Amino acid sequence: MPELPEVETTRRFMVPHVEGRRIVAVELRHPRTGRRHENPADIVDRLQGQRVDRLERHGKFILGRLGSGLTWVTHLGMSGRVLIASPDDPEIAHTHFWARTDLGTEIRFIDPRTFGFVAVFTPEELKKELKLGRDALADLPRSPQLAARLSGRRAPIKSLLLDQRIVSGLGNIYADEVLFRARVRPTRPGGELTTDELKKLRAAIVAVLREGIEAGGTSLSDLAYLLPDGQAGGFRERLFAYGREHEPCRRCGTPIERIVIGGRSSYYCPNCQK
DNA sequence: AGTTCCACCTCAAAGC
DNA sequence: TGCTTTGA
DNA sequence: GTGGAAC
Numbered sequence: 001m002p003e004l005p006e007v008e009t010t011r012r013f014m015v016p017h018v019e020g021r022r023i024v025a026v027e028l029r030h031p032r033t034g035r036r037h038e039n040p041a042d043i044v045d046r047l048q049g050q051r052v053d054r055l056e057r058h059g060k061f062i063l064g065r066l067g068s069g070l071t072w073v074t075h076l077g078m079s080g081r082v083l084i085a086s087p088d089d090p091e092i093a094h095t096h097f098w099a100r101t102d103l104g105t106e107i108r109f110i111d112p113r114t115f116g117f118v119a120v121f122t123p124e125e126l127k128k129e130l131k132l133g134r135d136a137l138a139d140l141p142r143s144p145q146l147a148a149r150l151s152g153r154r155a156p157i158k159s160l161l162l163d164q165r166i167v168s169g170l171g172n173i174y175a176d177e178v179l180f181r182a183r184v185r186p187t188r189p190g191g192e193l194t195t196d197e198l199k200k201l202r203a204a205i206v207a208v209l210r211e212g213i214e215a216g217g218t219s220l221s222d223l224a225y226l227l228p229d230g231q232a233g234g235f236r237e238r239l240f241a242y243g244r245e246h247e248p249c250r251r252c253g254t255p256i257e258r259i260v261i262g263g264r265s266s267y268y269c270p271n272c273q274k
Numbered sequence: 275a276g277t278t279c280c281a282c283c284t285c286a287a288a289g290c
Numbered sequence: 291t292g293c294t295t296t297g298a
Numbered sequence: 299g300t301g302g303a304a305c
Binding site for chain 1 (some may be wrong): 299300301
């Protein structure tokens with residue numbers, strides 16, 4: 001489940017193959033991947049022959065700024081990956097889109113679950129189609145501004161962290177990680193966080209995203225604690241601290257609880273995480 | 275408007 | 291082993 | 299991970 005760190009890692013991986021290159025051939029292989037367009041064929045027409053000036057990221061979106069002023073948008077959804085390949089490399093399953101550059105290499109979009117998409121939008125379409133808040137890494141609001149955005153909200157803080165219109169980039173895993181780091185219960189009404197908690201929360205967002213990127217992103221599931229320790233990746237503090245539902249917390253012994261917010265489940269220690 | 279719930283897909287691991 | 295269920 | 303329906 002790619003979140004901001006995975007998306008940023010993917011963007012950096014793509015840069016040398018994309019920035020300053022001209023797109024010489026494009027193919028959309030799966031109509032669902034182009035579903036954000038009324039006419040998915042527009043993607044091919046609008047990308048063909050264009051130069052990609054810069055490859056940027058906003059939240060979980062990868063944005064290729066084109067010479068024409070349009071923007072080539074990639075969203076990885078739940079299972080999207082980007083592969084760089086030669087035209088004669090065998091195609092792996094679920095390759096739903098590719099673009100070849102003047103370097104002769106192909107940028108291939110693989111997405112088994114098809115929750116991701118590719119688009120090429122005008123500035124107007126971009127504004128209308130992508131509901132985006134401030135980027136959680138590059139443009140994270142100071143805690144007073146966060147307080148203002150959260151004030152009066154009764155929804156659990158975790159839901160609000162997942163709302164890309166408030167701050168964009170966090171998903172289920174990183175939201176849990178951030179709340180653990182800040183020692184804030186996921187279920188707390190967003191508007192009731194204290195000034196101190198808000199500060200800790202903000203600091204935790206900065207720290208956890210940095211560490212995630214440093215680790216090269218991670219595709220671990222929220223159930224990674226079920227794996228042998230070595231496989232889970234060091235920066236994910238929470239997964240080592242806690243355990244499975246009903247089992248004693250590894251650090252304090254309190255039975256672990258399972259909570260479901262917005263259809264996403266997670267496990268936490270009601271004692272360690274106030 | 276804010277909040278909650280569910281559909282959208284395919285695959286792999288776990289359960290029986 | 292193979293089918294069903296669960297969760298990402 | 300997201301968008302839309304329903305309350």
